[in-house]
Amino acid sequence: MKKKIKSSDVYLRFLHLAEAIRGLxxxxxLDPLEERILALxxxxxxxxxxxxxRDMMAKEQLGAPATIHTRLKSMRTKGWIMxxxxEDxxxxxxxxxxEAVRYFERLSRCMLQAAKDSV
Structure with a gap:
């Protein structure tokens, strides 16, 4: 009898794979706020x-403009954004x-692998 795969299993498998590439x-x-900024x-x-x-600093859900500006500087220094x-x-x-684009490509492969492993 085949084991029933729960949809949460796929997501949890993805999280496990994603955690492995974050360690590369x-x-x-990135800290959690920087990860949110990167996703945006x-x-x-x-x-x-x-x-x-300026658009990013206006996003109130991310915190104070000074905090956002500090994180953007940090992310530039770390090599995630440029x-x-x-025209202005x-x-x-x-x-x-x-390198950040390659990171998202690796995350995509993790997601596909997690879904494939559940079949």
């Missing part, structure tokens, strides 16, 4: 939406670095 030495670890940057890039530093010029020299667009 490619980029320094990734989603806006995927949707081809503009996301500048700032690029826009006073605004900088927040984008993922190539």
């Amino acid at each position: 030495p490619s980029l320094p670890p 940057v990734a989603r806006s890039g995927e949707q081809e939406e503009r996301l500048c530093v 700032l690029s010029d826009t 020299a006073r605004r900088k667009q927040i984008e993922l670095t190539q």
Whole structure:
């Protein structure tokens, strides 16, 4: 008799695989707020939406603007994000670095592997 797979098993398997790639030495670890910021940057890039530093600092759900600014500086130093010029020299667009894109690609493979393992 085949064991019934719960949907939570797939997610838990994904979390286990994702935790393993977070331990890889490619980029320094992020704190929870930086992970939320990274996800916002990734989603806006995927949707081809503009996301500048000022836009990010206006997101009240992330905390005080000074806190967000500090985290953005930290993430740049760690190599997760970069700032690029826009048509307005006073605004900088927040984008993922190539290494951050590879991180999301590895997470995607983890998700696919977790789903595949449950079949």
